[in-house]
Amino acid sequence: MKYLFRKYKNVIRFILTFLLVYVILSLTYKFYLEFSDGAKFYPDYMTHLVGRQTELLLSDFGYDVQVVPHPDEPSLKVIINTKYVARIVEGCNAVSVIILFISFIMAFSGRLKETLMYILSGSVMIYVVNLLRITVLTIGLYHYPWRQEVLHTVIFPAIIYGMVFFLWMIWVNYFVKLNRRND
Template identity: 65%
Template sequence: MKDLFIKYRLVIKFILTFLLVYGILSFAYNYYLDASKGGYYYPDYITNLVANQSKNLLENIGYATQVIPHPDEPSMKLILEGKYLARVIEGCNGMSIIVLFVSFIIAFSGKLKTTILYLLSGSVLLYVVNLLRIVILSVGLYHYPWRKEELHTVIFPAIIYGMVFLLWMFWVNRFSNINK
């Protein structure tokens, strides 16, 4: 049994570290969401910010856009050229993906300074890519409404999860201590 533990020590360390960090960050994020209920920003500050930044990006590329609170659920209605296209919900704000990204990087940590810089730059990149995917989905839904299922269930997740995967692979192959 001891030999087996020694043989898989790095795998066990990765799994335990990942689960611990993911659990702590998920708990903190859920606490933030609970604390946000009934606050000034609806549905929560980050979702509100993402919805409004998506609106600004859409306006910058020439689409008349409105973002208004949904009256019946905690989300923001995205209206493009007068047409209600989508809801920006908490799951669209990218924070759950960033928590997943951060947990993986910490579990495969490298040098402290490099790890912190990569966490910050990767999180910012994921946030920006998330905004861009909302813009792409919105424009796609506006011009190709019959492709709603493909856009939302295939293209939309592929963009953000593909970026997370690329960032993870770059980290593991370039900066992590796994091969050291």
């Protein structure tokens, strides 16, 4: 057994680090959601921010848009030309995806400065791609409402998770090359 632990030490360390960071960040986010001020920023600050930025992007694309609190559930209604098109819920704000991204990078971390810079820049990229994803999804739902299922459950999750996978692959290749140079 001791031999196996030594042999797979790096794999075990990766898994434990990933799980530890993921649990800590997820619990922190859960507490944030629990104690966020829904009266000021509905349903929570991050979802509210994504809603406002989506509204600005849709306006920039020339749509008459309103993003308003949903009266029956903790979400924001996206209304284009007086037509209720979509809702933005807490899961749309990309925080959970960013937590997953950060957990992987921390588990496969390199030097502190490069790791922190990559986490910051990758998180910003994920957030921006998510905003564009929501904006394009909303436009798609407005023009092609009969394509809702494929747009929402296949194409647009593939965009955000594809982005995360792409960033992971860049990091792994960068990190491996960095370690080879340092050996």
